[in-house]
Amino acid sequence: MDKTRRGDTNSLNGRVILVTGGAKGIGAGCARLFAEEGWNVVVFDIDDDAGQELVSGLDSKHPGKCSFLHCDIGDFEQLQVVFTKMMGDFGRLDCLINNAVQFPPRKTIDNYSPQEISKSININLCSCILLCKLALPHLRNVQGNIVNMSSIVAMSGQDRNSVYSAAKGGISAFTKSLAIDEAPHGVRVNAVLPGNIITGPRLEFEAKLDDPEGYHDFIETWQWLGRSGSVEDVAKACYFLASENASFITGVELLLTGGIELGQGPKTDVLRHY
16 A cells, blocks of 8 residues: 655655656756655656666666656657656656756857747747646645756846746746645645756866866856856755655745855955955
């Protein structure tokens, strides 16, 4: 018999989490941590090789069931089909982490085609909204929760990245409104806003530069805490928001930035004075 109580995130027997964009990077970090803590983990991604490798490793090390399902979340018809299959396989959903992302090319708005704009908004915002719509009937049954992955650019903006910033700003606004609507159902909805996080794409970008080490060291000076964040930092924040320890938290934007938004410019020169 399933002894998991409604709303009790400390009773992990049978608890299920869905992580979109979960095959690599931040999503994979979340999948690993939740699996380590005894959750059943479902990963949606378009990278079949990385997704299968991840869940195979998790299945061999942790007691919970881990499953990978190929899903292009930008294809809404496919998303509905795959989500229905997941619910048929697991029968319940306790937490949704909307992490899947598409990074558009960095350029000014004049240089974006209508197709590029539509694709970015579709994947980075609309798919998050639709997946919440699909998940909520099931989350209400268990008083579960949603963690939406926004970004510090939702607050600060970023040069040559207006479309992506707009999508992430939309996620932050959507999170707050949805938290209000779902509070009567006992479903909590929160957002995490990462800043500079060391992920595979960032390391690949740095490797192509003439001075990758110099660039890396320069980026580290942007945070008051003197370093970029790790995938594990983000995963721990998501796990906290999904846990009973955050049972009185909903509609928040949790900044995970090392203080990059405080003050202006590199922090190294200021820190030398302390």
